[in-house]
Amino acid sequence: MLRHAIAPPSGWTKAPHTVVRSRRMNSDAKILLLYVQGLPDSATDHPLGELARKLDMKGRSYQQAKKQLTEHGYLHEWRSQGDGGRWMTEQLLSSTPLTRDEAGSVRAKLSPEAGQLERPEQPPCPRPPSAQSPTVGEPTTWPVGGYEPEEEHDEENSPPNPPSEPKPKPKQKPTPDPEATPTPRSLARAERVLLSLRHSRRELLLGVGEARALAGKAARWLERGVTESDLRHALLAEPPKEGVRSAFGFLGHRLTHKCPVPAAPAATPEPPPPPVRALIACTGTGTGTDAEEHLFRPLGDETECAECRRATAYASWMVDTDTYDFPADMTWRQRVVAVAKADALRGKPA
Numbered sequence: 104m105l106r107h108a109i110a111p112p113s114g115w116t117k118a119p120h121t122v123v124r125s126r127r128m129n130s131d132a133k134i135l136l137l138y139v140q141g142l143p144d145s146a147t148d149h150p151l152g153e154l155a156r157k158l159d160m161k162g163r164s165y166q167q168a169k170k171q172l173t174e175h176g177y178l179h180e181w182r183s184q185g186d187g188g189r190w191m192t193e194q195l196l197s198s199t200p201l202t203r204d205e206a207g208s209v210r211a212k213l214s215p216e217a218g219q220l221e222r223p224e225q226p227p228c229p230r231p232p233s234a235q236s237p238t239v240g241e242p243t244t245w246p247v248g249g250y251e252p253e254e255e256h257d258e259e260n261s262p263p264n265p266p267s268e269p270k271p272k273p274k275q276k277p278t279p280d281p282e283a284t285p286t287p288r289s290l291a292r293a294e295r296v297l298l299s300l301r302h303s304r305r306e307l308l309l310g311v312g313e314a315r316a317l318a319g320k321a322a323r324w325l326e327r328g329v330t331e332s333d334l335r336h337a338l339l340a341e342p343p344k345e346g347v348r349s350a351f352g353f354l355g356h357r358l359t360h361k362c363p364v365p366a367a368p369a370a371t372p373e374p375p376p377p378p379v380r381a382l383i384a385c386t387g388t389g390t391g392t393d394a395e396e397h398l399f400r401p402l403g404d405e406t407e408c409a410e411c412r413r414a415t416a417y418a419s420w421m422v423d424t425d426t427y428d429f430p431a432d433m434t435w436r437q438r439v440v441a442v443a444k445a446d447a448l449r450g451k452p453a
Contacts (some may be wrong), residue, residue: 114155116141117197127175131160132168138175139196142416151194152180174425176200181210285322293321296331296338303339306347313351320358387411410437418444 112168118137135155139147142154147172155165155321156174172178179195195201195210285293291322297314309317329384347353387407407415414437421427422445429438 115403117198121200125175128171129168131164132374134158135160135165136172136196136198141199147411150192150194172196172409176202176206177211179203179206224444267401285319285326289322290315290318292325292331293318293334296335297321299378300335300338300354303335304342304347307338307354309354311352317351317358318357320355325359387415387444410434411440413437414440415444416443419449422448 116137117140122128122133122136135151135158138158139151139154141399144155151169152165155161160168169178173180177197178198179197179201181193182190184190184357187336189425193210193214194205195213197206197209201209294314295311297317298311301309321334325331338354343353380401382400383406384396385399385408395406404414413433417429417433417437418441423442427442429441429446
């Protein structure tokens with residue numbers, strides 16, 4: 104890429120590279136920042152939204168640009184309430200990012216009366232009517248509870264037609280996990296296996312409540328394909344030499360860590376290959392006694408080889424079109440058979 108740049112002698116604005124090359128701000132935010140920085144002092148007493156409208160920047164474009172400038176420290180705002188109860192917004196747009204404290208220091212230098220406009224977030228309760236001085240002019244309403252009257256906002260805070268908020272989607276019920284909630288039939292089978300262990304080993308005697316508490320773990324293995332016999336064998340195999348102190352704890356540990364893995368299903372056998380047919384003599388080699396006989400292996404019930412079947416089809420076409428032209432890819436055998444068949448169809452002797 105070639106570049107030719109000449110700095111203008113006047114009427115220009117310095118643009119930091121951090122602004123021009125920033126990937127975190129869109130073009131609207133950059134243009135709005137540079138446009139305001141290049142304005143004379145007499146034109147900076149207008150709100151940022153009014154200046155943006157002069158650039159044909161409205162609605163969402165302005166709100167997005169303002170949000171990005173605020174997030175990256177180029178724009179700072181202060182809301183304050185004057186003596187008459189009127190709320191006002193003071194904005195500071197800098198060419199370099201500033202922290203909140205740094206922006207406050209710049210504001211204090213540029214606007215000495217800024218400190219006098221500060222008011223607490225919750226305005227004090229109004230004095231009783233008897234203690235107030237009489238006022239002149241039309242009565243005004245007092246701000247209630249620290250909320251700001253919407254009609255007195257200086258800065259546009261929303262686009263003309265704000266988008267409607269999406270309706271919250273109804274919460275979907277979670278899909279039950281088949282392993283977490285075994286079927287009643289599996290639970291009954293598992294409980295029966297656990298209660299039958301005492302007949303093989305007396306120390307594995309379980310109460311009905313204990314068997315039901317362990318039935319959930321055992322039922323999961325049954326639902327995975329383990330048979331009742333394999334489950335019983337896994338719980339009884341390799342008894343500890345020191346014996347079992349707690350049948351409930353011992354069986355719970357085995358159900359968690361030493362249950363058998365269900366056998367993989369047997370692979371479906373591949374179908375046997377089709378039988379190999381015997382060689383037969385082709386019946387389409389010609390019509391004369393000197394016709395050369397050849398053999399081929401049929402795939403079905405056909406009696407002619409592939410070459411002769413093609414020659415038969417081409418012979419019908421030769422009779423219909425009264426031509427003896429052959430395609431270039433036809434073999435000599437196909438041509439001879441095609442001519443013989445065509446002559447036979449025309450009634451000529453072979």
